[in-house]
Amino acid sequence: MRRAADTRFLVNEALGLFSRLQTVRSFALGMPMVLAAAVSAPAQAAINAHLARVAFDLRRRLLDFVGWVRSPDSQSLTAEKAQARFVLLKLRFNNLLDQVDIFADVFSQRGEHVTGVFIAGLDALAEDALALPGHYYEPPPLICFVERGHGAAIRRARTRLPGGDDNPVGVIQIPRERMVGSGIASSLIHEVGHQGSELLNLTTTLRAEIDQRVAQGGPRQVGWQLYSRWLNEILSDFWAVGHLGISATYGLMSVVSLPSYFVFRIGTDGPHPFPWIRVQISLALGERLHPHPQWAALAEQWQLLYPTTGLAADKQQLIGLLLGLLPDFAQLVCNHTSPALRGQRLADIMPAAERQPARLQALFGQWQAQPALREQVAPSLAFAVVGQAKADGRITAPQEYQLLTSLLTRWALNRARTYGLPAPMPALARPLLSTNGTHFHSLIPSTHEPRTNN
Structure with missing residues (x-):
């Protein structure tokens, strides 16, 4: 038989996690960025829907735990076994925060002046390079962020996130020291x-x-x-x-x-x-x-x-x-x-x-005569043309920088026009509610068992 103090401790710990779950909100509500720097609407929707699903599953489990701990059914278990049940919920909460931090690295950089827009342009480049003609697969959304150092990495879509959930988007880390040149x-x-x-x-x-x-x-x-x-x-x-x-x-x-x-x-x-x-x-x-x-x-x-x-x-x-x-x-x-x-x-x-060298060289020549043409090609082709021109000695590194930053900005603007800002996901846009429709804060002093839906 557990003591009342043990029950109070477990209930307060579970409700503490419940309270902190309210910090998990749609990134669309908390990340300052210009429209051109935003990640694509499909990527935002996939991330928000994923986090909402994980957060509200954990919310339900926490309420179930509080109800169970206060019920007579739990009194036959020792405090040790009840604590073991709670610890699993706490680990799941930490997994959720780890997932939030992964995506927060992406979103927070979008607020950086100029850099945020460049990263959005690189999103367009990444998606273009994955979207092979012929529909060999359904490409997942891709999002980029920059990191110090000279290496790059990817957390692939549909692989495991902390806690075992499937990653809804591909997250690509690219080296800040290569911003911006054809090497990126x-x-x-x-x-x-x-x-x-x-x-x-x-x-x-x-x-x-x-x-x-x-x-x-x-x-x-x-x-x-x-x-x-x-x-x-x-x-x-x-x-x-x-x-x-x-x-x-x-x-x-x-x-x-x-x-x-x-x-x-x-x-x-x-x-x-x-x-x-x-x-x-x-x-x-x-x-x-x-x-x-x-x-x-x-x-x-x-x-x-x-x-x-x-x-x-x-x-x-x-x-x-x-x-x-x-x-x-x-x-x-x-x-x-x-x-x-x-x-x-x-x-x-x-x-x-x-992408044959002669074709890339011819395109660059056309761009010299008609600069507007460079904005009409796919991002990966544009980088191939610029890289070939640099290899041929037809442009210098400063000229390459000017050209690529202009193109990245254009692609970011085009994406903003295509997608616009997605509406906040309802599940993450409002305060967490208990299942009887009252705000969570009313649960804290309550001596009644919260009602939950199974």
Whole structure:
């Protein structure tokens, strides 16, 4: 039999959580931002609906717990077991706050002057890179935020959030130090590639093909094993090269330009290729998708920046093995087919035809004569054109900055016109009510058991 003090403690703790649940409200009610900086209406609706569902499920469970603790049915349990029930609710509450913080990182930055609008423009770029023609999948909403450092990351849609709930949107972290240049697209679309590859189940189906080579044994087995282990990251680089052309590889080179020790630090148990070979893989995939002498020239430049001479013999041997396999591997990736691809080659679902170097160069020439044309192309194509022009030496870095910031602002404005501000989700827009229709605060001094709906 529990003491009255034990019951009071548990009731007060549960009602305390209930009270703090009122801080979980629609982001549309609390985040200051200009309209052009807002995330898309589908993304806001998905996030608000998700948080409302989690918050009100927890609300119901808390009220059920308070009613149970005050009822005769609970008196047969010890205080220890009653506390164990409450602790599970507290953990669920903390999971909800963790989820709120994930999305708050995105929304809070939208209030930053200028930067918020640029991030909204990058949302448009991300969604464009995920929306493949042909309707191979239903793309989820994507939202971006910036973080310090030079790395990018994604919390994919439909993966687990803290507490085990499905993430309703893809959340992409991009490096602030790359704002704004063509290199930001390389990092961003690489992360989009993680989402796209998962939606198409590419890692599983392509790895099955590679593992057939592994099973053949022989001196090349180790090389195929490494390509299989690194496949998830390689497919994301493939996605970036497929959409951006050579600017994707330039962006990758910028990310992995580190002291030589790290560039040649060969780890065989992680998901990332070591930086030197990762650039070589990007070059090989780019040459396969967008044939042009520029790829050989860039490969030569990479060799001059990070020569392999002087490396230990075992490293040189492994690099030689991987380079020898690279043409076959690139062909295998580009020619891959699976049920999700509906008989198409993987290379065919990329927008490679309009991203050929000659096509990008011609578009840039047209833009010079008619600047308004640059606002009529898809965001990923615009970044590909600008990146190619920079690679060709036709624009400088300051000119690139001016052009891209103008385009990002235009895309943000276009999205604002398309979506407008969504209406607040009703479930998160009003104070939490008890199930008998009274405000929560009336429950605190009550000596009656709250009525709940099952």
